[in-house]
Amino acid sequence: MYVYGLYCDTVSIMRINIVANFEEDYKQFVLLSIQKYFNINLDNKNYSYLKELKPHDLYFKYLTDSKRIPPANPRKVYLSKELKENVLYKTYHDSIKNIINTFEKGNSIRPFLNKDVKHIFKQKCPKDFLLNDWDLYHLHLGKLDQNAKFCARTKDVLFCRITPTDAYLIQIHNHSKSSFACRELLTILRDNWIEQYNVQKLQGIISLEKELNDSEYRDLREKGFTTIINIDGDYCVAPNFGIVSSRDSAKDVRIAMYQFEVLNTLQKHIFDNAKMIYDFIIRCNIRHKKPSKIHFKLRHIAKNILIAQDIYSKAIIELEIENQYIVEMIIRINKQTCTVKYEIET
DSSP states (O other): OOOTTOSSEEEEETTEEEEEOHHHHHHHHHHHHHHHHHOOOTTSTTTGGGGGSOHHHHHHHHHHHHTTSOOOOOOEEEEOHHHHHSHHHHHTHHHHHHHHHHHHHTOOOGGGSOGGGGGTTSTTOOOOHHHHHHOOEEEEOSOOOTTOSSOOOOSEEEEEEEOSSEEEEEEEEESOTGGGGOTHHHHHHHHHOGGGOOOEEOSSOOOOSSOOOHHHHHHHHHTTOOOOEEETTEEEEOTTSOBOTTSSBHHHHHHHHHHHHHHHHHHHHHHHTHHHHHHHHHHHOTTOOOOSEEEEEEEEEOSSEEEEEETTTOOEEEEEEETTEEEEEEEEETTEEEEEEOOOOO
16 A cells, blocks of 8 residues: 555555655665765764664765765866955965865865864764855865875865865965854855855845854854844845754755655656556566566656666656656656656646
């Protein structure tokens, strides 16, 4: 019997069981990614707990920890006008040049990151509040010795935004409490790269009962409170929509929730169309054997495409999504294809 929202689901038609568990399948994708891209041994006592997490919790852990170390892709590097005018720019010129070369050559920026990154995917990995809240990284500017895992730590750090294709070097500040909530970082983003200034301006707010300074803002952030930011008289929501009470990114929470809503919607669609899928598999089965069980496994999921395959008949189902609606279902088996198109609801 199919029950919407449960992890493992089965629907019966004409005494034939059709089974799918896309959440559990997706969990295996995530575990494989953690092993492959972060060289994590899931049998190690520090990481074995990951295998016991529910699919949604594991995916959320993946979102929060994997972004701590940006993938080693070649990136174009941009420097703000304010950084170039900072007297510390000359002081750390060689270190900044080394960081720029690291970005441009597509090498890992890990040696310059906070040493807490060595604990990612452990149960009690310290959180990066600045990254979770404002989507900004901070890099240390010390010398990187040969074979060293991290560069020397410095009292001054370089704040930056890192995307898959670009790195925006914003400003150097000392490693003080207020620097990690310094609104100047956001104004520099706005003034140099408006497309990176992804704060949400709130309409209709004239003033707040209490205006917070940078240190007070950071104190509230570290306690899990999202607060309105006053940026040059504009009252705004933080770039990542703030943080949640767990002190994680509200944006990551929304991404995880949406991903599993999509998985459940697509799985439900397959069950709702089980009779059509079963009849097509029977009609195209060259062995002329009626299967007693159909078990769809998730094979691929991207932004708007899901592919699942029956492990017995090898039939493939491809679902296409547009604006959160399913617009097409394609069933393939033994070089035969059945295409069903749907109108988008309005």
